[in-house]
Amino acid sequence: MVSTIQNTDVKQKEADRAVVVAVTSRAVFDCGVDDGDEVCEVGVAFPLLQVLQRVNERLEISRFCFSSEEDFTESLLKNNVHLFLTTDRDEAAQASQKGVFSALLNEKVASSEQLRVVFCEDAVIRTDTEPPSASQDAAQSFWAQLGEMRRRFGVLDSPLSLLLLTSRGGRESCGAALQTLRSRGLNMDEAYCLAGAPRSPILSLLRPHFLLINHLED
């Protein structure tokens, strides 16, 4: 059963111009034991929503959508969701297979002032031998919109920041990734080339809200 509840407190943007982001409610609120009328704790995605709000204060907002578990992919498609965020890897894989671009929410503390999106190298560079899958098309579409959004802000004080992280390759693969992203209209704010050094210390410093990766097993 799907119902879409419009948030009447904010102006609704034209559907085709907005970037629709769906977040599972379990990530927004941590309800624990359902006590009925008790107010829930804030969940993992809360800083993300605060930050999206900041981005939106400079743009303008969208809609809230609640859906039940069984047919959530249907509702994602029906609502033309550009990005689906969840902490559940299986959910993300499921949605991705249906052609909805999905990403994993960072469960550690993320910034609440600036939306930080990390592009991982393997999501940027891919061999052109296979025909693009539905999920890759979804990815491209989302990225194009992200790039456009980023361009609306200046270099400094932007509420949105794009970061490139190449884990395995050296400067050649980082350089190639920067070129590829630029050709798709995305100019990175920050770039980190690890060349095999451990990722998690760097990730905990970057404090991204979500990582864009190709393979969800990463």
Place this chain on the structure above:
Amino acid sequence: MSLDPVQVMSGQVKELKVGPSSNGDSRGSWEEKEEIDQDNVGISTKPKLVSGRRTRKVEGGVFFPKPENAVTVAVSSRVLFRTEREQKVFEQDGIEEYLRFQIEHENEPFTPGPAFPFVKALEAVNCRLRELYPQSDELFDIVLVTYNHAHVGIRLINTINHHNLFIERFCMTGGSSPIGYLKAWQTNLYLSADADKVREALSEGIAAATMFTSEKVTEVSESQLRVAFDGDAVLFSDESERIFKAHGLDKFFEHERDNEDTLLDHGPLKGFLEALGKLQKKFYAKGQRLDCPIRTYLVTARSAASSGIRALKTLRAWGLEIDEALFLAGAPKGPMLEKIRPHIYFDDQMFHVEGAAEMGTVAAHVPYGIAQKHNAKQNISVRK
């Protein structure tokens, strides 16, 4: 005071057993070839893989050292390369224009900066280390840590390619502090043009120094890395310097004599000297003491016959060898450094840094200790 400087060789020969197990394993995961989308590689020059020079292929892959095993030297883009023209654009026209300028000149490599010869010398040492210990990742790892925006990334990568530098790791933080990343990389030395960043690094326990661009640079060796250190407030703490500044030279001598057998406390660059020593021992273990491509120098205003003794005893107690110790007894350091031709000289006093630079030595300022209060009072013209 014009006493002849006295050279004292540190004569200790330690017996060291370096077992094969300490050389580290080669990493399987780094052996995979990188898949690069050829259509999108717009970089002007690909690095030439000249055997015996830059990249070492280990079983088909390229070898990246583990941060905890390597001696990590982090350099900023402004000290590795000369970026004065771009700096001016930034200062006069703002950041958007600066980035636009950088992108417009993306295929123009930067010219070498003050840290460039030092980095080249580190790579020369790496070549020698790889010859002797092909499987080891106990090497110098040079990391570019800049708070430039990633827009400048392609130009920096092009420049690194152009100069054939082996830099595979970098952080472009887009304006935020690089200090966290320095710690994450387990940085052994950080070189920057920004004194505030250097001070921040020092306060976090990372050896760091500020570098300046100078017009006069004398030629240095391409095959032997030479690193020179001041003693007080660089290798050692500034405790003795405090006495000198507060109570004068006589009191300083008296204090040093009375405390001859008390070790000096360590200074911010002690760890880096230690790291150099560990790599030197790898050469000694293979019978290459005389031909060692790393040479270290102590260049101090202390006197050999008196206050210098405490310095030597301290170094010995720390188990640190220094190849040459030059006790100048107050004589100017410039001429001595000109003879040594180090790739870098660390001093806590701008007076000495500038004196060295006047004679063409690349000198880096360690903004640590009591001398900084006096530096602030002087009208220092920082050469950019």
